[in-house]
Amino acid sequence: MGFLILLIAFVLTFPLYGGARTRVLITMLVYAILAMSWAMFSGTTGYMSLAPAAFFGTGIYTTYLLQNHLPLPIIIVAAGLISFVLAVLLGLVTLRLKGIYFTIFTFGLVVFIPNVVTYVEGEVTQHHGWYFNVLDRTIILYTMLGLAVVTVLAIYLIRRSRLGLAMQSIGGNEEAAEHMGIDTTRTKVLTFAISAIFMGAAGAVLAPSLSYSNPTIAYSAFYSFVPIVAAVFGGMGSLQGPIVGGLLFGFLEKTLKVEWNTYFMLGFGIIIVLVILFLPTGMVGLVPILRDKLGGAISKWRKGREGEQHANT
């Protein structure tokens, strides 16, 4: 939690360091939100969802549709609700599937939904491409930060609640969970839908910073893979892991990709492989290791000093 406060302070003071970096920070926060909400459902229950892009894109589309009619805060809530409802409907169909079938079905949605939107736009509204009313980036940054904090708090509370325990037992053994009195279908659909709220809301907040988008860009499958990569990179089991992973991935992507586009993905791929092989608990798994090593070194050094003082007296 201390680390979270530091992060908030860092983001709040960021404009002081120069505005050009705001875009990077927004991306970092988006990735962290996507990774956290993905890990909350998929990391806990073991149902690997590739649907994040479907909700994220829907959030962006929601802002496009409502931007001239409603203020941003209401649009964000609306995007969250629409994603929730969409996830409930999809969840009722897909969550009866297990393993790879669930995963592929959710990926199918990411391909299917933008095509529906494109069709509707082509046939009904005859509009192509979405333009957004430009908003000051700093406002977007702070809104995104607020959303990230809400997401962290919500997930923190869910993990500690009985809903969290129910999810965890589904991940442990779904059949046993059913026989212990857990309505597994309800639990899965509900938590899948809760995770969709934050993904949709993140899309809605990000939209005004895009100036232009369209179904293909907004529903890009990239946004389905980002949370998985970030969560695995940071560490799926903990609350901090996906946050760290999302922030790091966002930062590396936005800063390094500009200079070394191809090499960045190559290098990052190697890093991911190394993390999976040697740090199964992700980057956050480094913390206890480092603490042990450092702690050992420090106590050795202290002992050495005490010994010296002893000798001196």
Place this chain on the structure above:
Amino acid sequence: MRILEGQGVTKYFGGLAAISNVDFHVDQGEILGLIGPNGAGKTTLFNLISAALPASSGGMRFKGQKISGLKPHRICQMGIARTFQETKVFGNMPVIQNVLVGAFFGKPTHISGAAAANEATQALEFVGLSATSAAPIKDLTLAQQKRVEVARALATKPELLLLDELMAGLTPTEVGEAMELVTRIRDKGITIIMVEHVMKAIMGISTRVMVLHHGEKIAEGTCNEISCNKTVIDIYLGEETHAAS
């Protein structure tokens, strides 16, 4: 009083009848032993009672209430708990949390966190595993994991407990301990149906025994009646003696 009653219970897997037109009942407070050769349909019957599988036909009543067509979590909340032939523990949790799941979700009414924690601790103590409370469940032996499953089932406060081969794979000492555990559970007032291959255990503690063969009920009665029943000896007990010699 009959706590559970089944009439014409049938289950087809494709064209094969795994359970065929079985009538059965369980009296309140008894230990009903369910035996039969491999593939006789014992676990299938458990799966039908606990609603892991839907029955093809026939009906079941628990305390006079129809339970056919209910979902597994409802069956559990009504008061029927089970363990599994192949242990199905929550591998991602410590021992106590496994039991806590049963305490939290296994009853029809809402329970406070403190009460659930209390019940989980008690259930774990009852099966004699308080010392391993905080250990990752994967670190426990098979016999211990089976006991955790029993504790988890007990934490749901069942009236009827289905034990699926609790003693399979255990050492003779562990079998003795498991028999003692089952008797203590019965003494708490919980009715038990146990599937078992360990004859010593079945004959030692069952009030009544039911024998399944090829999905059909071929005999039913007290231990003495069963061990003298010619069909049973031919089909099952004889086979075992034969195999043992």
